[in-house]
Amino acid sequence: MCDCPFDLDAIQDQAWIQRVEFHDTIDSTNDMAIEIATSGSHPPGPPLLVLAAEQTRGRGQRGRRWESARGSLAFSLLFTHGTPMPPRRIPPLALATATGVAEALSQRLVANSVSEARLKWPNDVTVNGKKICGVLVEPLPPAENTPAAVVIGVGVNINNQIGADLANRATSLATELGTNAPLSDCLVEILEQVDLQVEAWSTGDPRLHERWNRTCQDLGRQLSIETPGGHVEGTCREITPDGHLVLEQPDGSLQTVVSGTTTDGQSI
Numbered sequence: 001m002c003d004c005p006f007d008l009d010a011i012q013d014q015a016w017i018q019r020v021e022f023h024d025t026i027d028s029t030n031d032m033a034i035e036i037a038t039s040g041s042h043p044p045g046p047p048l049l050v051l052a053a054e055q056t057r058g059r060g061q062r063g064r065r066w067e068s069a070r071g072s073l074a075f076s077l078l079f080t081h082g083t084p085m086p087p088r089r090i091p092p093l094a095l096a097t098a099t100g101v102a103e104a105l106s107q108r109l110v111a112n113s114v115s116e117a118r119l120k121w122p123n124d125v126t127v128n129g130k131k132i133c134g135v136l137v138e139p140l141p142p143a144e145n146t147p148a149a150v151v152i153g154v155g156v157n158i159n160n161q162i163g164a165d166l167a168n169r170a171t172s173l174a175t176e177l178g179t180n181a182p183l184s185d186c187l188v189e190i191l192e193q194v195d196l197q198v199e200a201w202s203t204g205d206p207r208l209h210e211r212w213n214r215t216c217q218d219l220g221r222q223l224s225i226e227t228p229g230g231h232v233e234g235t236c237r238e239i240t241p242d243g244h245l246v247l248e249q250p251d252g253s254l255q256t257v258v259s260g261t262t263t264d265g266q267s268i
Contacts, residue, residue, distance in 0.1 A: 005053050011191070014188065014192070021048060022053075023050070026054070029074055029075055033050045033077075034138065037078055042080050044080045049077060049078075055074040073186065075154055093201055095122055097152050098133065100190065100195070100197035103193040104193040108173065112177050114176050114177065115128050118216065119215040126217055127171050131171070138150070157171065158172060197211075223247065232260070234247025
């Protein structure tokens, strides 16, 4: 039996977590959370935290593989709801979660004279332009004897090594700090900030929209995006309260993008 790399008691002390389910190795924390949700065993109220030391089949947007080696953070939050969540609420929830992760990481980065973590619409966090975190939100409709639920999956590179093939577009907290970071402390800090931002999302706090625009790495930058409707380009001007990206065209007109992929293959 492997030693748990987390202080589960300290994590469980998070007031908003109903309980922690830890696995040393797991295919996917999101898949496990979905399995628990469909069993109907997690009641409405505070979320269940599914946590793993290693995730072998993690996934991101559009089924992309997300590496979650030991030393990283791989976890999912399961929220059970009395009524289904409207689809329009999902993009802002992903942004709120990513904003929380960025806020938590920035506290450690800035304290060590490193650049702040930034938000990359709609579900990534970057440091110095390199991806350090991805978020995947998966809503579940109600079924017979099973209430509606939503699963928020989060993967953060903390102390795990970044492969040479990814080094030009991915980073870790340890890489940026030049030393390993305490894994449990990082998780607790991230959970605290995610709690604050998800609560802001839940109550419709307009300051959340301001925070994610302030944190966005792409404001004022020229973007090239492949969307389901075709290729679009423009200058990023805003992320709307609904979680959509607003691009300004050369003629000054504005175009709203709901989803898409940048031409370098990075999900945005």
